[in-house]
Every structure is written in C-alpha cells, then in structure tokens.
Amino acid sequence: MTDAPGGGRRGRGRPATAERVEGRPGTRDRILTSARAEFAARGYDKASIRAIARGAEVDPALVHHYFGSKEQVFEAALETAFAPVIGAPDQFAAEGAAHVGEQMTRFVLGVWENPATREPVLAVVRSAMNNETAARIFRQMITRHLLARLAREVRLPDADVRVQLAVAQLVGTAMLRYVIKVEPLASADPEELVARLAPVVQHHLTGDAPPGDG
C-alpha cells in the first residue's frame, strides 16, 4: 500500500511509531519540501497526498495527521514558500512610507534573483494560475500576510488598490524577466531596474490620486 519505511498500516493504529516519527524535528519540513516539489511538478489538480508521502518517505496517514486535506497541505507549502516574503512588510515599516517604494522593489527583485527563493514562489504562482482552489488559497494568503499589511503602512483611504497596483508592477516585471525572459529586460542590471521601478512603485503607494478619486 505505501512506500513508508517499515511500511504498512495507518499511523492511528501504531501510536508508538507515529509518536516516534512525529518527534523527529525534520519530518514536517520533509513533507513540506516533498509537497512543494509535487505541486511544482504536477500542479495542484494532479498532485496527490500519496506521492507527497512517498517523496518524504513517510506514511500518507502522517501527511493527513500533520496537515489534513490536500488543500491544507497546499496552504502550508505555500506559507513555507512565502516565509521569506511574509515578514517583509514589517521591515519596510521601520523606514517610513516615503521609502517603501524602493524597499519593496529591492525586496521583490531579491526574491526573484535568488533561485532558492524564486523556485518555490514560481511553483505556487503556477499552481494558482491553473486551478481555482489554489488561486483562492494563494489570494487569501497574499491578502492577509502581504497586501493588507502593506496597505496599513500607506495610511490613505484607497491604500488597498494602491498597494495592489504597486505589487502588479513588480509581479509583471518578474513574469517578463524571469519566466518569459524577454530581452533586454531579462538581462538588465538589477540596479537599473530599481532606479526605473522604485519611483513608479512609490507613486502608486503615496503619489497623487487620479482626479475625481478617493
């Protein structure tokens, strides 16, 4: 039935084993690493708990025990992939709203320049683009942990849409530069991009609103 070492029955029937395995600090991380690889390789639709368990060398029951449903495994994998991103808004706050544009720009380019942070983020974005459930989980996560927290720094009545258009500039740049790889954008010096993008991002966040608005 399973490829778990020592194989066999469900964790619930084997409390001693389940406790021992659960006690290992690396197990949860290993499941999440396997989950990210599985979601990246097969997409949300086709990914399975069984394959995630196999990749982590654990019993599928242990995946359920830690995370519950496939949806919840995806949510946890997504939060791990975005862990470096999630803390960022609090760092930006320290230097005041006038500098958030440049900080956000440097931060997003930094995440995408580094394959170790780019690949997990890209895997999640791919899943979210291909599946409604994955899109919903992704939307809830970035709204709660990223967009809403950035909006609090902006302190304007239309802060939410401002933050989202600023993020749109950076997300679109990442798509064209790192995924589609159009030239010369794909080879442009990161400092040139910061110089071009930071004023635009800052304008979205704190610049004049369009006439007749907010």
Place this chain on the structure above:
Amino acid sequence: MTDAPGGGRRGRGRPATAERVEGRPGTRDRILTSARAEFAARGYDKASIRAIARGAEVDPALVHHYFGSKEQVFEAALETAFAPVIGAPDQFAAEGAAHVGEQMTRFVLGVWENPATREPVLAVVRSAMNNETAARIFRQMITRHLLARLAREVRLPDADVRVQLAVAQLVGTAMLRYVIKVEPLASADPEELVARLAPVVQHHLTGDAPPGDG
C-alpha cells in the same frame, strides 16, 4: 486508429479526400480552435496532435499537413489567440507618442475584460509559464509583433526596456485582477484603473529616464 469522419488512413494516401477537406474554409480554423482548447486544458507538455485532430474531427495527418509539428501548431494557435492584440501598436501610432500610455492601458484592459479575448490569451500565458518551449515561442511572438513595434513608436535609445516595464505593469495588473482576483482590484471600475495606470504606463514610455541612465 483515428476519430476522423470517414476514418482511416493518412491524408497523403487519399488525395481526393484531403483536397476536399482542405478546401473547406472552416477546417484550419476548427483545428486551431481545437488546439487552443487542448493546450488550455492539458498544457503544452501533455497536449497531443491526436487529441487536437479528434477535437476538430479531422485526421491527425491533416493537422500535420496544415501546421507541421506540435510546436508549430502551438505557434499558430498563439498567433490566433493574439490576433486582436497584434494589430494594436499600429493603431496607437496614429495618435502620437504622448497618448500611447492611455491607449495601451485601455487596450489591454479591454482584451482582459472580454472573456472571448481573455480566455485564449490566458490559455497561452498558462502554457508559457509551465513549459520552456511554449515560453520561447510566446517570447518570440510578443517580441516581434508587440514589444518591438511599440518600441519603434517610443523613439528613445532605451525604448525596449521602457516598453517592457510598461507592459509589465499591465500584465501584472491583469494577473492580480483577472486570474488571482485580489480585492478591491478585481472589482475596481475599469475607468478608475485607466486613470491610475495610464500615467504610469506613459511615464515608462516617455518620462524622464532615471539618473545616470541612457
């Protein structure tokens, strides 16, 4: 072997039938419609000429006859999906560079607001995000038909990167609004978005370059 009506052997062995089918004005379009549906549903990797032929109710040999390889079918499907987009830069040119920002913004939002143009474009973008070959074909197509032609209107030494960052703003907005559907962006009035985005797009195209640059 096939689901083609009248079934059976390859077109090359049946010149009378092949000619008759080829003569029907709708056949090529039907293959392309089927190809778009197949690439959208299964992605570039898993899409097959056989399934495209089945969807169009033709012999697979006819798909090869019209288009050649899977790569070439994808290229043709992509050009059809982008047909409404490809002619746009010439329209923008008529009103002069000072208005291109607003025209581009209205145009891109228009393509994404309408499901009939949005779905084919989204299908192609999904394929390009998931497969290197699809990404290359997509890159070549948008560079040749869209980015390079827009850059000619801008008439500045750094026109290419300017156009790409302007397009990045619009692509990122489309991702967040129509695919991930973050609020309030997803429900924002299109005119509000034009008012917010057009000045930014125009700035990328013709605004001051950052200090020390080009």
